[in-house]
Each structure stands twice: as C-alpha cells, then as structure tokens.
Amino acid sequence: MTELFKSEWVKPVTQNVLWICQLPRSGGTLLLRLLDSHPQIHCYPSVFGFADKDRIWPEKQRILNSKNVLEDIFSYMNMEKFHLVGMKKQSSNMAQELYPIYFNGKWYREIFNSFLAGDTPRDYFNAFFTAVFNGWRNNQNLYGSKKYVVGQMTLRKPELYEQNFINFKQVYPNGKMVFMIRKPDDWLASAINLRSSTPFSQDPFEAVDYYKIIFRQALAMAEQDHLIVFRFEDLILNSSKIMMMLADRVGIKWNELLLEPTFNGAPFFQNSSFEVKKKDSIDPDVIGRGKQLGKTVLKLIDKEMLELYQHMLQYVSGCD
DSSP: OOOOGGGGOOOOOOOOEEEEEETTTSSSHHHHHHTOTTTEEESSSSSSOSSSSTTTOOOOOHHHHHHHHHHHHTTTGGGGGGGTOOOOOOOOOOOOOOOOOBBBBHHHHHHHHHHOOSSSHHHHHHHHHHHHHBBBOOOSSSSSSOOOEEEEESSGGGGGGEEEHHHHHHHHOOOOEEEEEHHHHHHHHHHHHOOOOOOOOOOHHHHHHHHHHHHHHHHHHHHOOOOOOHHHHHHHSSSHHHHHHHHHHOOOOOOOOSSSSTTTTOOOOOSSOOOOOOOSSSGGGTTTGGGGGGHHHHHHHHHHHHHHHHHHTTTSSSSS
C-alpha cells in the first residue's frame, strides 16, 4: 500500500548547521552519536558528502547554475540507498550494528519540490534537509523545537579543507564548526591500523602528510575564531564537562542524553580501528593506543606533527 504524502504532516528543517569537521579517527563519530538524541538536534544519519568528485560543500554558483539540484548536488546524500538495507558504520575494524532505515524516496522528492521556497543556496539546503528528515519514516527525533542540523564529513583531498570552509560559510554564515584534536601518537596508531578505505593509506608517512595539510589550514581558521576546538581525550575522560561546554557554546540546553551515544535513539557501539570488546558507552581504553608505535614512527611524530598539535592546543576549550 502506497503511503500518501500530506504537506501538513511535514516538519520544516531550516536550522543552521553544526558541522563536525576534524580529521577522521579523532572522535567525530562519537560526538555525532552523543548529539543524536538531543531534542534540539536533527542528526544527519550518514556523512555529509556532495555530488562531485571531491565531495566538498558546493560553491554557491554551482548550486545556482544547476538544472537538477537533487541530482547535481545532493544525490550522494540521498538516503534512499539505505531503505530496507539499513545502515552501519563502514570505517571500523569492529563488527558494527545494522540500524534499520525506512526511507520513502517518493516523499523525499515531493517534499523537496513542495518546500523549495526560493532560489538561494540556503533555500535549496533547507528544502533538502526538510525532505531527508521527513522522508526518513522511522526518524525518532523529528519533532520539537530544533536549533541545528548536525553532521560530519571527511575530505578526500585535504588541500581543499579551507575551500570547504569558505563554501560552507556561503550557505551557512552563522553555522558552527567543531574541530576535535587527538594526541598525535594515538591518532596515528588509529589511522594506520584501520583496514577500511581512508583518505590515506596505512602508510604512516602518508597519514602524517594528510594530518599536516589539514592542521595548517585549521590553525588559520582557529586563529580567526571560526572553530570550536577541544581535545578528544577530554571528551573521553571528562565527557560531562565537555558536553556541557559544547552545549553552552552552541546554545542548546543541557540534557543527560548528551552522555549516551545513540543512532536514531538506539544504543550505538564504539567505532574503533582496533578489535576490542563492544561497548555502548564512552570507552576510556581508546586513550594510549600510540604506545604500540615503533621508535621510527615516534620520531616522525616528534619531527612532523608535534609542533602543529601544540600550536592548536592554545585554542582548545574545556578542561585544563
């Protein structure tokens, strides 16, 4: 039986975006999942990625020149591919839970066309997010007074990080960006241990190059106060304090749900590049992975990564 679409049932999604924009293997998935059930948040279930070869935020003119925005800009983010198949985290060495997705592609397209209110880039994004979150039929957190759409993305080409920021701000000038940093040795141990596809290989030298390119651009943005920066280790060991700080910085109300990782309200297990015992809570054992690295790699960290990391520490919010 075909479900009927009624516009009066649709909840418009026109809020600003809170973008988790740090390097992969730095706690982005955990942060996204901690925000998932908050009543003022629309949590985008997959990664932000747009329909071009680099998956970056589209330039304003590219949106305006498009004859079919759903295909030209948003096709990669269409959740129809997950309908009845489900969704699970791919970039993990652990077996991941499969979460059911019921998505009505017909509703998605009808809602987009019905709720497109103008021809600015923001109008197109508002219509898209309205279509996604309402077309997602088993979305457990659609209603209520919302403040943000939250999502994360990983860049294939790290040299485009600053351009990605510029494009994002063209659409969401009042959007927020979170950049979480992890101790270089722990980050590198996690990055090179991951068997799944990443923007870099399992070669530590390539991973370090990726780290340096993004950190240099992120530092320029942090210096201009464009990023909310905090440490991965603080989130793990002082989660209440960090999540309270983040809630205050972005203007959402404190809620104990910010301490429970979930996907669409269901418990979410950690996303680790190590094969460890599954936990549906914050796992303190993720700290200290860098101890397994050899002397050559540790020297590489001291030479190429440590200074950038220490420089970024001066912009950190949260614990001392």
